[in-house]
Amino acid sequence: MSLPRSAAAPARPLLRSLAVPILVLVLVVPILLGGGYVVSRVLRQSFGNSDARRAARTLNFTLLKDQLDEETGVRGFTSIPDPAFLDPYAAAKRDFPVKVAKLRERLTVLAIPGAGALLDDVVAVNGEWLAHVAAPLLANPNRAEARVLQFRGKALIDRFRRDSEELDAALVAREQGDNRALQSAIDNVSKLVFFAVSLIVLLAAAAAAAQSRLAARLEAARRRAESEARANLELRTAFETEKRIADTLQDAFAQRPLPVVPTLVFSATYIPATDETKVGGDWYDAVELAKGRVLFSLGDVEGHGIEAAVNMSRVRQALISAALIDADPAAVLRRVNDYLQSAGRMATAVAGYADAATYEFVYATAGHPPPLLLQPGRGPMLLECGGLPLGVLENCAYRTRRIQAVPGAVLVLYTDGAVEHSRDVLEGEALLVQAARTALEKNVTDLAASIRTEIFGRRQVGDDVAILTIGFAPGETTRMTFAADNTHGTVVSGPRGVGPKPSPASFGVAA
Amino acid sequence: MKNVAELRLTRVARPSAIKSLRHAFLAFLTANDVSEDCAADIATAVGEALANSAEHAYGDAPSGTVEVYARVERDSLIVEVADAGVFVERPRREDRGFGLRIIKAVARSVSIDCEGGTRVRMVFDPRFVAQPLEAS
Amino acid sequence: MSDSTTLAVVKMDGELDIGRRAEIRAALAVDGHPSGVLVDFAAVSYADSSAISELLRFRNDLNRRGLPVALLIQSPQFKRLLEYAGVHEAFAVFDERAAALTYLGNAAS
Numbered sequence: 001m002s003l004p005r006s007a008a009a010p011a012r013p014l015l016r017s018l019a020v021p022i023l024v025l026v027l028v029v030p031i032l033l034g035g036g037y038v039v040s041r042v043l044r045q046s047f048g049n050s051d052a053r054r055a056a057r058t059l060n061f062t063l064l065k066d067q068l069d070e071e072t073g074v075r076g077f078t079s080i081p082d083p084a085f086l087d088p089y090a091a092a093k094r095d096f097p098v099k100v101a102k103l104r105e106r107l108t109v110l111a112i113p114g115a116g117a118l119l120d121d122v123v124a125v126n127g128e129w130l131a132h133v134a135a136p137l138l139a140n141p142n143r144a145e146a147r148v149l150q151f152r153g154k155a156l157i158d159r160f161r162r163d164s165e166e167l168d169a170a171l172v173a174r175e176q177g178d179n180r181a182l183q184s185a186i187d188n189v190s191k192l193v194f195f196a197v198s199l200i201v202l203l204a205a206a207a208a209a210a211q212s213r214l215a216a217r218l219e220a221a222r223r224r225a226e227s228e229a230r231a232n233l234e235l236r237t238a239f240e241t242e243k244r245i246a247d248t249l250q251d252a253f254a255q256r257p258l259p260v261v262p263t264l265v266f267s268a269t270y271i272p273a274t275d276e277t278k279v280g281g282d283w284y285d286a287v288e289l290a291k292g293r294v295l296f297s298l299g300d301v302e303g304h305g306i307e308a309a310v311n312m313s314r315v316r317q318a319l320i321s322a323a324l325i326d327a328d329p330a331a332v333l334r335r336v337n338d339y340l341q342s343a344g345r346m347a348t349a350v351a352g353y354a355d356a357a358t359y360e361f362v363y364a365t366a367g368h369p370p371p372l373l374l375q376p377g378r379g380p381m382l383l384e385c386g387g388l389p390l391g392v393l394e395n396c397a398y399r400t401r402r403i404q405a406v407p408g409a410v411l412v413l414y415t416d417g418a419v420e421h422s423r424d425v426l427e428g429e430a431l432l433v434q435a436a437r438t439a440l441e442k443n444v445t446d447l448a449a450s451i452r453t454e455i456f457g458r459r460q461v462g463d464d465v466a467i468l469t470i471g472f473a474p475g476e477t478t479r480m481t482f483a484a485d486n487t488h489g490t491v492v493s494g495p496r497g498v499g500p501k502p503s504p505a506s507f508g509v510a511a
Numbered sequence: 512m513k514n515v516a517e518l519r520l521t522r523v524a525r526p527s528a529i530k531s532l533r534h535a536f537l538a539f540l541t542a543n544d545v546s547e548d549c550a551a552d553i554a555t556a557v558g559e560a561l562a563n564s565a566e567h568a569y570g571d572a573p574s575g576t577v578e579v580y581a582r583v584e585r586d587s588l589i590v591e592v593a594d595a596g597v598f599v600e601r602p603r604r605e606d607r608g609f610g611l612r613i614i615k616a617v618a619r620s621v622s623i624d625c626e627g628g629t630r631v632r633m634v635f636d637p638r639f640v641a642q643p644l645e646a647s
Numbered sequence: 648m649s650d651s652t653t654l655a656v657v658k659m660d661g662e663l664d665i666g667r668r669a670e671i672r673a674a675l676a677v678d679g680h681p682s683g684v685l686v687d688f689a690a691v692s693y694a695d696s697s698a699i700s701e702l703l704r705f706r707n708d709l710n711r712r713g714l715p716v717a718l719l720i721q722s723p724q725f726k727r728l729l730e731y732a733g734v735h736e737a738f739a740v741f742d743e744r745a746a747a748l749t750y751l752g753n754a755a756s
Contacts, residue, residue, distance in 0.1 A: 302608030346608055348733070367733040386736060389612075393737045394707045420615060463615075526666040533664070551693075551724040555731075558695050562665040609696035609732045616731035 024203055028196045035192045042185040049178050052106045057171050059103040064164040066092035066099065067126055071157055074134045075150070078141045089134070096126060112174050118167045125160045129153055259288040263356045263407075265471040269448040272464050281308035281347075282415045284468040285316055292356040295323050298413040298468045299349030299368065299390075311345045315390070319351055329353070329364035330398040333390065337366065337398075340391030347390045350413055354470045359405050361470070364398045366390045369419060372412040372433060374440055375405060376474070380433045408474035410447065412436050417463030418455060431455055447471070516543075517582045524577040524594055526565045532579060533558045536590075543583055545637040553588065553635050556617040557581075559610040560592035560631040587619075588635040595628040654751060655681035660690030663698040671698055675705040677714070683751035684709055684716040689744070694725045699732050706737060715739075715754035717747040 073089025100123055107115040133153035137146060258266035268284050281301035288294050297319050301312040315336060322335035329352045340347060350371055352363025363371065367389030370382040387398045405411075412432075419428030435454030436447075444450040448467040456465075518539040522528045533554055540550040557579065564577040577594040614621050618633040655677045663671055677684050686702070688694070702718070709716050718740045720726055729735040741747040 302611065346612075388737050389733045392703060392734055394710055396737070416615065420619075463621075526664075526668065528666075530662060530664055530666055548723060548727075552727060552731075555693075555695065555724060555728060558664065562695060562697065565665060609699050609734075612733060613696055613728065613731045 024199060028199060031192065032196050035189050039185060039189045042182060046178055046182045049110060050175070052109045053171050053175050053178070056103055056106040056110060057168055059099050059106065060164055060167050060171065063096065063099055063103065063122060063126075064161060066096050067129070067157060067160050070096075070126075070129070070134065071153060074137050074153070078137050078146060078150070081141045086138075093130070110171075110174060112170050115167060115170055118163045118170070122160055122163045122167075125156050125163065129156045129160075256285065256287065258286050259294055261288055261292060261294055261356055263292075263473045264294060264354055265410075265473050266469065267446050267448040268466070268468045269446070269452050270464075270466040271452070281312050282417070282464040282466040283312050283316055284413070284466045285319070286468065286470065287320060289320075289323060289327070294354050294356075294470070295320065295327075295351070296354060296413070296468060296470050297349060297351040298415065298466060299347050299351075299366075300415045300464070300466075301347040302345055308345075311343055311347070314343065315340065315347055315349070319349075323351075327353070328400055329362060330400040333364050333366050333387070333398040334396065337388075337390045337392075337396050338394070341394055343391060346392050348416075349390055350385070354411070354472070356472065359407065359409070359472050361403045361405055361409075361411050362400060363403075363411075364400050366398060367392075369414065369416055369429075372414070372436060373403060373405065373409065374412065374436055375409040377406075380437060382429060382433070405472060407472045410436075410440060410469050410471035412447075412451065413468045413470075415464060415466045417465035418452070418467060420463065517580075519578065519580050521576050521578045524564045524575055526562070529558065529561045529565050532561055532577075536579060536581065539581060540588075540637070543588075543637075544640045545588075546640050549638045552617045553590075553637060556614045556633060556635070557590055557592065559613050560590075560633065563610055563631075564592060564594040564629070586636065588637050590633045590635065591630055592633075593628060593630040653681045654748070655679075655684045656687055657684065658687040658690075660688075660692075662693040663688070663691055664693065664695045665697045668697045668701070671701045672704075675701050677709070680712075681714065682755040684714055685719060685744075685747055685751060686716060687719045687744070688725065689719050689721045691720070691725060692722055694722070694728055696728075696732060699728065699734060703734065703737065715751055717741055717750050717754075719744055719747050 069088040069092040073086050073092070076085035077083075077089070079085075100119065104116070104119055107119060133149050133156065137149055137153075258268060266286055268286070270282060270284060272282070281303050282299070283301075284296075284298040286294055286296045297316070299312075299315065301308050301315060303311065318336045318339045319332060322332040322339075325335070326332065332351055333349065336349070346367075348366055348368040350363055350365045350368045352361060354361055361371075361373070363383075364387065365371075365385040366387040368385055368387075370385040373381045373383055375381075383403065384401055388396050414432065419425055419432050432451070432455060435451045438454055439447055439450035442450065447469045451467055451469075452465060518536065520532055520535055522532050536557055537550060537554045540553060545553065561577060561579065575595050577592065579590065579592055581588065581590040583589075611621070614631075614633060617635065619636050620634045622632045624630040624632070657674055657677065659671065659674050661667075675686070686705075706716060716739070718738045719742075720729075720740050721742060726735075726740065729738065729740065739747075739750055741750065
């Protein structure tokens with residue numbers, strides 16, 4: 001039993017539902033990495049920049065200070081021409097180019113527009129001051145144009161100051177700009193990260209939802225498949241149980257083998273009406289209850305199929321149990337009748353004994369067709385029957401009848417299927433009698449089967465047919481012929497039949 | 512009397528409806544010159560099949576229908592009683608199965624087909640009322 | 648009313664078929680201790696197996712109470728029906744009321 005189709009399909013939806021998250025992750029991760037890289041670069045640059053900026057500003061101040069120191073030195077020397085006053089001037093002058101170079105380096109790194117020009121101007125101012133102010137004053141401090149030179153010097157130094165301030169302002173502006181850039185970079189990256197993380201969370205949630213939906217579908221499909229499989233198993237089990245019951249019943253209803261008793265000859269046949277139910281309501285039985293004493297019964301429980309078969313089996317058992325309590329056939333039938341009251345079914349039956357020692361048939365009937373007796377030297381006889389069917393009336397009385405027979409006599413019992421197939425029962429009975437005689441004269445081994453064939457030939461059997469024959473073995477020197485006679489006769493009921501005692505003269509001896 | 516070769520009747524399968532079906536069937540038999548006693552017995556047998564339909568075919572459900580079909584074929588009478596229920600050869604406790612036994616006693620043959628409903632087919636050998644010779 | 652000389656009579660007529668089953672069952676009932684029961688079906692023109700079932704149920708009940716019962720049946724169909732059902736030996740069936748009463752009188756004593 002294969003799983004339903006839906007159970008096989010999920011592989012694709014699974015991929016489909018995970019493809020999008022995977023795809024987006026594939027896009028998001030590089031973005032994050034890129035963003036991280038960008039951020040780190042910006043940060044690095046920013047830190048690098050801030051160092052340079054700070055150094056540049058310091059150098060800028062220092063250069064101005066140096067210039068002022070130089071001026072201070074020259075002025076001082078001009079006031080008092082003592083070389084000791086030139087120390088600041090000398091030191092500054094010595095440091096100035098080095099610092100300019102450093103500053104220029106920084107400014108190059110910072111790449112502030114116009115900063116290079118400002119530095120150049122600063123250098124030019126300083127150069128000009130040195131050349132045109134400091135040098136003449138140092139050469140001749142008392143010069144008459146000392147004051148003019150000092151004024152000129154002051155103007156230059158103002159210009160220097162202005163450049164320096166402008167440079168500092170530019171550096172400050174750069175710092176602010178850098179900070180702003182950094183801030184916005186961080187903001188952008190934060191937004192990006194937030195967006196990316198949200199996206200990841202959403203996708204994770206979506207994937208989880210899809211996953212659980214998928215799991216639920218799989219579960220449902222699995223459960224459906226399970227219950228289907230279980231139902232199938234139940235059906236199969238039920239079917240097998242039923243089949244097993246039917247087989248067991250079949251075995252249980254299988255006929256007992258006919259007894260093997262010296263001087264008694266049995267044959268039997270049973271054909272159910274429908275082949276598929278080989279169990280039906282008809283039965284026959286022959287059981288040796290005591291030495292040489294065989295209980296026979298044959299009957300028909302109303303109904304068909306398993307139910308009839310079950311009831312029939314019970315009747316058979318009840319018959320044997322009753323016979324063990326009280327062997328008299330009428331008593332047996334009365335017990336079975338009482339038993340069947342509660343079964344809700346009726347049955348017809350004939351039950352009795354064949355006594356191999358005395359060549360007697362003793363029997364009783366309950367609503368059953370008359371037994372047929374065939375005897376050598378006498379016409380075939382339909383025996384007395386009657387009685388109510390079993391299971392109809394409570395405390396019903398039956399009659400035991402006896403018939404004295406002879407070696408070679410055969411009692412033929414049958415169910416109504418053997419006679420109720422033709423135009424009317426009388427004709428059916430006549431056919432049965434004829435068939436029995438013919439079969440007997442043929443001296444076949446299976447008399448019952450032969451009788452059935454004679455009656456039905458290749459015709460379809462309409463109803464269940466059961467036939468049981470019980471015969472007393474013929475004497476060794478006997479070959480039998482039967483008088484062609486009337487087919488109806490009765491045997492007087494009573495303790496003993498009044499038929500003739502067996503004598504050699506009553507056997508037809510072959511000429 | 513004109514022979515009516517075929518009969519087909521359908522009624523609701525209720526016990527109270529069986530009587531009218533049986534009477535109609537009896538009229539059909541009489542119209543076909545079946546002798547009185549024989550007709551009564553055949554009507555009895557058919558009545559048993561109809562009663563079974565009325566009692567068991569549809570259980571507690573509102574009744575379905577039962578159909579009687581009959582035709583004379585040569586010297587035989589073929590009757591089929593059919594319903595759409597399940598033939599329950601399972602009478603109530605007191606019934607014991609007399610219906611089928613009665614039918615078997617009257618009809619030459621009985622067969623019951625249980626596929627998709629129940630069809631009881633009976634073949635009778637009716638005795639006919641002797642017809643006066645036609646005046647030449 | 649218990650009176651050992653009282654005969655209980657149950658009478659029905661017409662057609663006793665499955666349509667009248669409940670009515671038949673109700674009619675086939677006798678209380679008390681009559682000396683016997685006469686079931687007068689002389690005016691019954693037809694009967695089917697449901698009538699037989701009810702009659703058997705009635706018969707078993709009366710049996711248990713030790714009451715004899717006689718059936719008065721004139722319809723040939725009904726009589727044949729009892730044979731076909733195989734239960735004709737279960738009942739004492741009479742054509743004439745007088746014969747039935749005689750039987751019951753003898754059975755009671």
